[in-house]
Amino acid sequence: xxxxxxxxxxxxxxxxxxxxxxxxxxxxxxxxxxxxxxxxxxxxxxxxxxxxxxxxxxxxxxxxxxxxxxxxxxxxxxxxxxxxxxxxxxxxxxxxxxxxxxxxxxxxxxxxxxxxxxxxxxxxxxxxxxxxxxxxxxxxxxxxxxxxxxxxxxxxxxxxxxxxxxxxxxxxxxxxxxxxxxxxxxxxxxxxxxxxxxxxxxxxxxxxxxxxxxxxxxxxxxxxxxxxxxxxxxxxxxxxxxxxxxxxxx
Amino acid sequence: xxxxxxxxxxxxxxxxxxxxxxxxxxxxxxxxxxxxxxxxxxxxxxxxxxxxxxxxxxxxxxxxxxxxxxxxxxxxxxxxxxxxxxxxxxxxxxxxxxxxxxxxxxxxxxxxxxxxxxxxxxxxxxxxxxxxxxxxxxxxxxxxxxxxxxxxxxxxxxxxxxxxxxxxxxxxxxxxxxxxxxxxxxxxxxxxxxxxxxxxxxxxxxxxxxxxxxxxxxxxxxxxxxxxxxxxxxxxxxxxxxxxxxxxxxxxxxxxxxxxxxxxxxxxxxxxxxxxxxxxxxxxxxxxxxxxxxxxxxxxxxxxxxxxxxxxxxxxxxxxxxxxxxxxxxxxxxxxxxxxxxxxxxxxxxxxxxxxx
Numbered sequence: 001x002x003x004x005x006x007x008x009x010x011x012x013x014x015x016x017x018x019x020x021x022x023x024x025x026x027x028x029x030x031x032x033x034x035x036x037x038x039x040x041x042x043x044x045x046x047x048x049x050x051x052x053x054x055x056x057x058x059x060x061x062x063x064x065x066x067x068x069x070x071x072x073x074x075x076x077x078x079x080x081x082x083x084x085x086x087x088x089x090x091x092x093x094x095x096x097x098x099x100x101x102x103x104x105x106x107x108x109x110x111x112x113x114x115x116x117x118x119x120x121x122x123x124x125x126x127x128x129x130x131x132x133x134x135x136x137x138x139x140x141x142x143x144x145x146x147x148x149x150x151x152x153x154x155x156x157x158x159x160x161x162x163x164x165x166x167x168x169x170x171x172x173x174x175x176x177x178x179x180x181x182x183x184x185x186x187x188x189x190x191x192x193x194x195x196x197x198x199x200x201x202x203x204x205x206x207x208x209x210x211x212x213x214x215x216x217x218x219x220x221x222x223x224x225x226x227x228x229x230x231x232x233x234x235x236x237x238x239x240x241x242x243x244x245x246x247x248x249x250x
Numbered sequence: 251x252x253x254x255x256x257x258x259x260x261x262x263x264x265x266x267x268x269x270x271x272x273x274x275x276x277x278x279x280x281x282x283x284x285x286x287x288x289x290x291x292x293x294x295x296x297x298x299x300x301x302x303x304x305x306x307x308x309x310x311x312x313x314x315x316x317x318x319x320x321x322x323x324x325x326x327x328x329x330x331x332x333x334x335x336x337x338x339x340x341x342x343x344x345x346x347x348x349x350x351x352x353x354x355x356x357x358x359x360x361x362x363x364x365x366x367x368x369x370x371x372x373x374x375x376x377x378x379x380x381x382x383x384x385x386x387x388x389x390x391x392x393x394x395x396x397x398x399x400x401x402x403x404x405x406x407x408x409x410x411x412x413x414x415x416x417x418x419x420x421x422x423x424x425x426x427x428x429x430x431x432x433x434x435x436x437x438x439x440x441x442x443x444x445x446x447x448x449x450x451x452x453x454x455x456x457x458x459x460x461x462x463x464x465x466x467x468x469x470x471x472x473x474x475x476x477x478x479x480x481x482x483x484x485x486x487x488x489x490x491x492x493x494x495x496x497x498x499x500x501x502x503x504x505x506x507x508x509x510x511x512x513x514x515x516x517x518x519x520x521x522x523x524x525x526x527x528x529x530x531x532x533x534x535x536x537x538x539x540x541x542x543x544x545x546x547x548x549x550x551x552x553x554x555x556x557x558x559x560x561x562x563x564x565x566x567x568x569x570x571x572x573x574x575x576x577x578x579x580x581x582x583x584x585x586x587x588x589x590x591x592x593x594x595x596x597x598x599x600x601x602x603x604x605x606x607x
Contacts (some may be wrong), residue, residue, distance in 0.1 A: 051449045076451040085442040089258070089434075091265045096258055103254035112254075148446070229558035 141168025273472025428509025
């Protein structure tokens with residue numbers, strides 16, 4: 001297993017405000033890597049820099065051993081990004097949404113049709129392929145949001161809070177699918193506020209606060225940073241101990 | 251070029267009832283309203299009979315030619331009546347003349363009826379054309395002075411209000427093409443769909459084509475359907491149909507390129523619509539969208555600067571005369587706008603991407 005993604009001294013400043021401060025993370029192939037942090041910790045900015053949506057002020061992102069910014073064309077189809085926002089068109093049918101976003105990676109014709117059905121089946125929406133996205137429930141829209149990002153078979157999947165505002169069944173379905181993707185060889189980066197989700201699916205976790213990575217390790221390793229007997233503490237308690245209980249968005 | 255973006259954006263635009271309302275129904279309603287409102291105004295010029303008074307003073311060359319001039323005038327539906335005495339302005343009022351000409355030794359003066367100045371211009375044009383023909387004839391140029399060809403738009407088959415407004419309002423609405431894509435472009439921004447484009451490394455050029463081509467196609471189809479409706483429901487004449495169709499489609503394509511360029515620069519749909527509508531209103535104001543270009547008193551330089559003037563003039567002349575000298579300039583304007591706006595839109599898109607989302 002080699003390194004799939006390496007963040008080297010990644011820094012982002014807006015004026016004098018440092019949003020991401022010298023972040024160094026290395027993610028191995030086959031990992032499900034959880035990124036935790038309170039609001040404003042810099043998780044989303046970090047993920048945006050990984051996807052080259054935001055230009056770093058300092059540092060760089062290495063993807064498969066190559067500078068991602070300099071090798072976008074070669075590496076772009078290895079990355080799948082599932083945004084926190086429902087980035088789908090309500091007035092397009094489910095299959096049309098998947099077609100639109102999968103075609104961005106140069107897939108066309110019969111292969112594209114195959115990938116559309118494959119992606120919709122994967123998220124359990126094949127029977128609803130001809131329905132408009134605007135008629136879907138919140139959970140179905142979340143699943144369609146995922147289908148739109150996996151049609152090109154990426155090696156690295158970035159999930160940015162994919163379970164916000166959905167029912168437990170849909171949440172469970174999505175988490176199962178993430179595990180399944182990982183078993184099938186995809187490396188996953190998962191950001192969320194739900195500690196139990198992160199604990200359930202992530203093999204390694206990083207906690208960010210004030211733009212810095214303050215702890216990295218498995219769930220057990222993080223718990224051991226706080227107490228000796230890990231059975232007496234939850235990941236949420238570890239998180240609160242490391243980041244504090246003060247409100248961040250008041 | 252990603253045909254799937256184009257295809258799906260066309261679907262999105264076609265699924266919006268606002269587009270159907272704006273491009274198909276609204277112009278037809280406006281054409282009905284404006285053509286009936288201005289029908290009587292246009293009628294005045296349709297039925298105009300020109301009777302001009304004249305007087306020859308001194309021993310100029312006109313004295314020998316006045317008989318020939320009266321004959322040629324008659325052939326061109328102008329009646330010349332001699333008044334040996336009296337004040338020209340009084341005579342115009344008293345005898346309901348369209349104008350009065352005083353021929354002196356080597357000059358002439360045309361007095362116009364202040365309430366029908368355009369007819370005075372016709373008289374002036376006729377006299378000028380007559381002298382030019384006579385001069386050319388005297389210089390041995392092969393010209394038949396007895397059959398004087400008076401080339402003046404007012405002598406050509408006149409366009410009626412229904413045809414005029416039927417054409418110019420369709421063009422005006424076509425210039426509002428950006429509205430057809432407004433909802434989709436706003437949603438792309440609102441729902442962060444552009445993030446997916448950026449993650450997939452979609453080039454600024456392809457992103458532009460994904461906006462411009464669907465917009466131009468949908469707005470063109472809407473405009474052409476509206477034009478067909480004006481033919482079927484109101485009997486509007488479009489003259490040379492293939493050429494008119496080409497001008498309409500190029501006009502809408504130019505409007506689309508202009509709209510996308512403004513959107514790529516501002517990155518704000520409300521601002522884009524305000525800017526586009528303001529610019530189009532100004533171009534329409536000088537281009538005859540609100541009053542007939544033949545009778546407007548705007549400076550010619552401002553009319554010439556308005557692409558809508560060239561398009562309107564080409565189409566209305568094609569409608570009533572079957573040909574127009576403005577066809578080439580309308581092609582030049584629309585083609586130029588498409589190229590320049592596309593270039594600027596791609597550059598603006600690249601700059602925006604440089605700063606990232």
